[in-house]
Amino acid sequence: MDDIAADPSHPRYASLLMRHRLEVAEERGMLAGSAMIAHGRGEAFDYLLGERTTESARSASLQALAYLRHAKRPVLSVNGNVAALASDAMLRLAAFLSCPLEVNIFYRTPERMKAILSFIDERKAALDLDVKVLGHAPDATIPGLKGPRAACHKEGILASDVILVPLEDGDRCEALVKMGKTVVVIDLNPLSRSAKLASVTIVDELSRALETMLEASETMSELTIDTSYDHQAVLSAGLQEMLNGLNED
Amino acid sequence: MDDIAADPSHPRYASLLMRHRLEVAEERGMLAGSAMIAHGRGEAFDYLLGERTTESARSASLQALAYLRHAKRPVLSVNGNVAALASDAMLRLAAFLSCPLEVNIFYRTPERMKAILSFIDERKAALDLDVKVLGHAPDATIPGLKGPRAACHKEGILASDVILVPLEDGDRCEALVKMGKTVVVIDLNPLSRSAKLASVTIVDELSRALETMLEASETMSELTIDTSYDHQAVLSAGLQEMLNGLNED
Numbered sequence: 004m005d006d007i008a009a010d011p012s013h014p015r016y017a018s019l020l021m022r023h024r025l026e027v028a029e030e031r032g033m034l035a036g037s038a039m040i041a042h043g044r045g046e047a048f049d050y051l052l053g054e055r056t057t058e059s060a061r062s063a064s065l066q067a068l069a070y071l072r073h074a075k076r077p078v079l080s081v082n083g084n085v086a087a088l089a090s091d092a093m094l095r096l097a098a099f100l101s102c103p104l105e106v107n108i109f110y111r112t113p114e115r116m117k118a119i120l121s122f123i124d125e126r127k128a129a130l131d132l133d134v135k136v137l138g139h140a141p142d143a144t145i146p147g148l149k150g151p152r153a154a155c156h157k158e159g160i161l162a163s164d165v166i167l168v169p170l171e172d173g174d175r176c177e178a179l180v181k182m183g184k185t186v187v188v189i190d191l192n193p194l195s196r197s198a199k200l201a202s203v204t205i206v207d208e209l210s211r212a213l214e215t216m217l218e219a220s221e222t223m224s225e226l227t228i229d230t231s232y233d234h235q236a237v238l239s240a241g242l243q244e245m246l247n248g249l250n251e252d
Numbered sequence: 253m254d255d256i257a258a259d260p261s262h263p264r265y266a267s268l269l270m271r272h273r274l275e276v277a278e279e280r281g282m283l284a285g286s287a288m289i290a291h292g293r294g295e296a297f298d299y300l301l302g303e304r305t306t307e308s309a310r311s312a313s314l315q316a317l318a319y320l321r322h323a324k325r326p327v328l329s330v331n332g333n334v335a336a337l338a339s340d341a342m343l344r345l346a347a348f349l350s351c352p353l354e355v356n357i358f359y360r361t362p363e364r365m366k367a368i369l370s371f372i373d374e375r376k377a378a379l380d381l382d383v384k385v386l387g388h389a390p391d392a393t394i395p396g397l398k399g400p401r402a403a404c405h406k407e408g409i410l411a412s413d414v415i416l417v418p419l420e421d422g423d424r425c426e427a428l429v430k431m432g433k434t435v436v437v438i439d440l441n442p443l444s445r446s447a448k449l450a451s452v453t454i455v456d457e458l459s460r461a462l463e464t465m466l467e468a469s470e471t472m473s474e475l476t477i478d479t480s481y482d483h484q485a486v487l488s489a490g491l492q493e494m495l496n497g498l499n500e501d
Contacts, residue, residue, distance in 0.1 A: 022286070022289065025289075026285065036275065037271070039288030039289050039292065040271065040274075040288050040289070040291055040292035040295065041292060042289055042292060043288065043289035043290060043291060043292020043293040043294075043295070043296070044292040044293065044295050044296040044299075045292075045296075046289065046292070046293050046296075047292070047293040047294075047295075047296030047297055047441070048296055050293075050441075192296070192299075194498070242498055245498065246495055246498055249443070249491060249494065249495055
């Protein structure tokens with residue numbers, strides 16, 4: 004998939020690979036105008052984290068996986084950046100959970116939806132996975148949102164009890180929380196509205212967070228929801244890691 | 253210039269205006285592929301600063317202006333992002349200093365150089381300013397750099413004693429410092445190589461930093477170089493402001 008002529012031992016390899024994936028997606032018309040800037044903001048926060056998965060991020064990923072595993076109707080939401088950066092991992096996670104993956108974008112145009120859906124279909128075929136992909140024919144709306152950004156599938160996002168929305172906009176996150184869903188967000192900015200509003204927030208780079216979940220899905224026999232999980236404390240720990248990173252330098 | 257249909261009283265107005273300028277520049281072919289991502293990283297650091305000019309940033313801007321004012325051969329270096337975001341302010345500063353402005357880009361292609369130079373020429377004509385703009389015919393090289401990125405003008409960057417290089421790459425900053433020049437950098441990341449290596453580093457958003465300098469150039473009768481100026485202390489103060497911002501939240 005990524006035929007980037009880079010050396011995996013290069014210290015910036017992971018970061019360069021992600022940029023390469025965004026460039027490919029940009030060429031395919033999958034991204035909104037703000038996609039690159041949003042990615043840059045994430046890079047800055049990841050830089051402060053030391054570009055590594057912290058203990059608090061790991062515990063958030065495991066809690067997220069446990070919620071998804073024990074959900075009645077889990078669903079994974081995918082926007083342009085998520086499709087660009089981590090289609091394979093999202094498809095693998097959906098396959099493990101036997102749940103649908105729904106393409107749901109903030110700046111919805113028929114062209115972008117088509118570009119994202121066709122990219123995901125290609126990856127699904129390449130990985131030979133049996134995953135239901137939604138997004139092509141929304142037949143419901145998310146209450147509290149206006150216009151095309153409210154569109155969703157009845158049997159997908161609308162009916163879900165637990166939803167993974169990586170890199171999500173604050174308004175959308177809030178609307179989903181208000182619907183009573185358990186909302187899992189992956190966001191490198193622990194101070195963002197989405198990070199604060201979500202039920203579980205993984206303060207980690209998208210592909211690393213998904214890798215943690217996929218590894219756990221293979222290696223852990225039991226996935227238990229931690230009833231003493233403290234969303235605020237985990238968020239604060241992520242922030243503290245960044246402060247430590249700044250202070251050490 | 254910026255006919256953005258936005259309300260200046262909107263809390264995100266300045267930030268949206270900068271994005272709009274980048275979009276215009278992108279359409280004109282002025283930007284490198286990494287421009288938007290770099291801007292996003294800056295946005296994240298500015299967010300941590302509270303999107304305001306701190307006291308330490310102000311003192312760095314005044315020190316920078318004093319150096320430039322007392323230089324024998326000052327020069328202002330402009331790359332794609334700087335041209336996109338702040339051509340007017342850079343031209344005004346060059347006019348005040350009676351010094352050349354040199355377009356000098358990291359990923360140099362004839363097309364991008366032409367796009368940037370023609371944009372600056374337009375702005376210069378619109379502002380009716382008498383500024384020598386270089387970059388069109390480099391006849392010298394910066395020692396220690398390889399390929400097209402070393403190219404510069406003999407009567408511009410090469411001969412300069414004090415140089416303003418906003419948003420500069422670390423390698424380039426290092427090469428200029430090694431040439432014995434006083435190098436002024438504007439960089440929102442106080443931990444970047446450029447920020448550390450420069451003689452004076454202004455940890456502030458580009459247009460705010462230039463505004464501070466332009467205001468001072470009009471209102472301050474004397475611009476004195478502060479001989480007790482402590483680069484390290486000013487950088488640390490910028491970092492401390494970000495830590496305070498994170499802690500308060």
